[in-house]
Amino acid sequence: DEDEKDTFKILVATDIHLGYLEKDAARGNDTFVTFDEILKLAQDHEVDFILLGGDLFHENKPSRKTLYTCLELMRKYCMGDRPVQFEILSDQSVNFGFSKFPWVNYQDGNLNISTPVFSIHGNHDDPTGADALCALDILSCAGLLNHFGRSPSVEKIDISPVLLQKGKSKMALYGLGSIPDERLYRMFVNKQVTMLRPKEDGDSWFNLFVLHQNRSKHGATNYIPEQFLDDFIDLVIWGHEHECKISPTRNEQQLFYVSQPGSSVVTSLSPGEAVKKHVGLLRIKGKKMNLQKIPLQTVRPFYIEDIILADHPDIFNPDNPKVTQAIQAFCMEKVESMLDNSERERLGNPRQPEKPLIRLRVDYSGGFEPFSVVRFSQKYMDRVANPKDIIHFFRHREQKEKNEDEMNFGKLVCKPASEGTTLRVEDLVKQYFQTAEKKVQLSLLTERGMGEAVQEFVDKEEKDAIEELVKFQLEKTQRFLKERHIDGEEAKIDEEVCMDFLLLFEITVGKWERERNTQKMGIPVRKQSEPANASQQRSPPGRKQPGFEAANFNANQGGQFQHSTLIFAIDMGKISVDKASGTWPYSSKNSQQANMKVFCLNSHLALEHFTWTLESIIYILPQAKMSNNNQSVCTYV
Numbered sequence: 001d002e003d004e005k006d007t008f009k010i011l012v013a014t015d016i017h018l019g020y021l022e023k024d025a026a027r028g029n030d031t032f033v034t035f036d037e038i039l040k041l042a043q044d045h046e047v048d049f050i051l052l053g054g055d056l057f058h059e060n061k062p063s064r065k066t067l068y069t070c071l072e073l074m075r076k077y078c079m080g081d082r083p084v085q086f087e088i089l090s091d092q093s094v095n096f097g098f099s100k101f102p103w104v105n106y107q108d109g110n111l112n113i114s115t116p117v118f119s120i121h122g123n124h125d126d127p128t129g130a131d132a133l134c135a136l137d138i139l140s141c142a143g144l145l146n147h148f149g150r151s152p153s154v155e156k157i158d159i160s161p162v163l164l165q166k167g168k169s170k171m172a173l174y175g176l177g178s179i180p181d182e183r184l185y186r187m188f189v190n191k192q193v194t195m196l197r198p199k200e201d202g203d204s205w206f207n208l209f210v211l212h213q214n215r216s217k218h219g220a221t222n223y224i225p226e227q228f229l230d231d232f233i234d235l236v237i238w239g240h241e242h243e244c245k246i247s248p249t250r251n252e253q254q255l256f257y258v259s260q261p262g263s264s265v266v267t268s269l270s271p272g273e274a275v276k277k278h279v280g281l282l283r284i285k286g287k288k289m290n291l292q293k294i295p296l297q298t299v300r301p302f303y304i305e306d307i308i309l310a311d312h313p314d315i316f317n318p319d320n321p322k323v324t325q326a327i328q329a330f331c332m333e334k335v336e337s338m339l340d341n342s343e344r345e346r347l348g349n350p351r352q353p354e355k356p357l358i359r360l361r362v363d364y365s366g367g368f369e370p371f372s373v374v375r376f377s378q379k380y381m382d383r384v385a386n387p388k389d390i391i392h393f394f395r396h397r398e399q400k401e402k403n404e405d406e407m408n409f410g411k412l413v414c415k416p417a418s419e420g421t422t423l424r425v426e427d428l429v430k431q432y433f434q435t436a437e438k439k440v441q442l443s444l445l446t447e448r449g450m451g452e453a454v455q456e457f458v459d460k461e462e463k464d465a466i467e468e469l470v471k472f473q474l475e476k477t478q479r480f481l482k483e484r485h486i487d488g489e490e491a492k493i494d495e496e497v498c499m500d501f502l503l504l505f506e507i508t509v510g511k512w513e514r515e516r517n518t519q520k521m522g523i524p525v526r527k528q529s530e531p532a533n534a535s536q537q538r539s540p541p542g543r544k545q546p547g548f549e550a551a552n553f554n555a556n557q558g559g560q561f562q563h564s565t566l567i568f569a570i571d572m573g574k575i576s577v578d579k580a581s582g583t584w585p586y587s588s589k590n591s592q593q594a595n596m597k598v599f600c601l602n603s604h605l606a607l608e609h610f611t612w613t614l615e616s617i618i619y620i621l622p623q624a625k626m627s628n629n630n631q632s633v634c635t636y637v
């Protein structure tokens with residue numbers, strides 16, 4: 001067909017999150033089933049290629065099962081004799097330069113590819129470790145995927161497009177794998193991001209850009225404004241945001257279109273994820289495009305509703321002793337009607353999971369008491385895929401923060417991570433630094449570096465991240481002091497102290513991991529006088545380790561735990577240079593008052609990862625104060 005000959009047909013999807021909740025009895029296969037559906041759609045529609053916007057994998061180091069299933073499905077659907085009908089015009093050694101096989105897979109004589117897959121990496125599956133490899137590189141090495149959009153430099157990004165031609169249509173495909181938002185924001189502001197354009201026929205190319213960043217404003221610089229992107233772009237495929245907004249919307253300032261396909265699996269029980277999930281069939285001919293929405297049929301149904309108790313004074317009177325029972329009955333009615341809806345709206349696809357996800361958010365402000373969620377859950381074990389977290393109690397009207405100067409751990413901790421707030425470790429660390437007193441602010445370990453390293457440590461199980469950062473910062477500081485003609489010997493930073501820092505971190509995480517494994521038996525608590533095993537092994541003789549206490553976290557919700565939270569503290573006061581230099585703000589060796597730094601590890605990722613373990617653990621120094629609306633939420637054991 002004449003028209004087909006010049007038309008690129010691309011299947012567009014993002015955030016497939018393979019392996020999400022793979023251990024869950026009910027939901028464990030969801031991501032694999034939907035990936036199968038997506039690949040089959042590509043095959044059925046005979047697309048030229050598949051374009052993925054990052055986070056194909058949920059875990060940075062996917063399990064063997066996840067990797068195996070992914071390879072199995074890609075081999076099943078992407079290999080075959082159907083010829084690929086477009087060619088690559090750009091220098092592939094630039095596009096795929098980091099690969100040992102720097103050419104597109106379908107042009108490899110040893111491979112028989114029918115559907116090439118192009119993907120950038122997301123924040124979940126980004127390159128880590130000394131070799132900077134990511135899970136996509138494994139697929140790429142196996143010849144099943146073309147990983148592109150990877151920047152070799154952290155100081156300057158030149159995005160070199162993959163240039164494709166099909167018949168008379170020419171496309172410049174730009175990709176940018178996930179970069180921490182704040183860093184990328186700053187790089188855009190400093191004009192360190194350049195999109196290279198082909199010299200020939202500048203205007204005849206269709207310019208497609210795929211990226212994986214925050215699109216909605218999470219913080220002042222914690223997202224990428226659309227206005228930052230070059231206006232010669234025709235279409236942006238925006239990964240990372242899970243809400244399906246796949247129909248291209250026009251940016252009137254930049255005059256390009258943005259399509260946000262959204263995830264193909266529900267990873268948080270928030271309203272955005274309840275929006276029906278789709279992938280796109282994108283057709284491009286010359287400078288014209290068309291995007292057809294294809295609803296996914298195998299996605300587990302998800303229903304969410306809000307109840308504000310105070311809005312029903314006719315039904316609920318907080319002074320009535322039986323009001324809690326009334327609330328519970330009301331909630332059950334709601335859940336039943338959501339289950340009815342789910343039954344009615346089933347798509348009839350045998351592969352669509354039967355048990356829906358149900359979330360009821362109950363605002364109990366106004367003197368009401370939450371009821372026991374445990375008992376409530378038990379009624380829905382066989383009918384709902386997420387029986388344990390159907391109900392979410394919150395108090396909307398009372399959430400105003402009273403003290404702006406003091407970081408309110410209670411509030412941060414209580415903020416439901418499942419509400420799409422995507423609390424990042426980086427943000428928490430940053431918030432801490434912004435609210436901490438000037439004189440105790442950390443200078444040796446920068447806020448950004450620390451935030452990123454901790455994020456890597458937690459999310460990606462990158463055990464060396466913190467150590468690498470500490471070493472890097474140490475060397476940098478030593479260099480800095482040398483340049484300022486300070487005697488190297490005199491000003492030598494106490495390296496031992498840095499080791500202490502590492503040690504402390506290891507103890508904390510070691511303990512954390514031990515307790516993850518003993519969740520059923522409750523929280524084993526170490527007395528302050530009793531040293532942890534790790535500290536016995538690693539502690540240099542004669543050096544006292546700062547004390548740690550495990551604390552039981554009692555949320556203000558009938559003792560129900562909501563979060564996996566790890567708070568650890570570091571005695572930064574011990575990081576100092578010799579007092580002779582006088583340039584360093586910390587002279588803790590003379591100071592009685594240690595500068596305790598407290599960090600929260602409470603990312604949405606960590607939460608997802610550890611929900612099967614202890615619901616909540618908090619490690620906190622005894623002198624740290626936690627409060628939530630002046631109500632103590634933390635008991636020290």
Ligand SMILES: [Mn+2]
Binds near residue numbers: 015122123124240
């Ligand atoms: Mn993401």
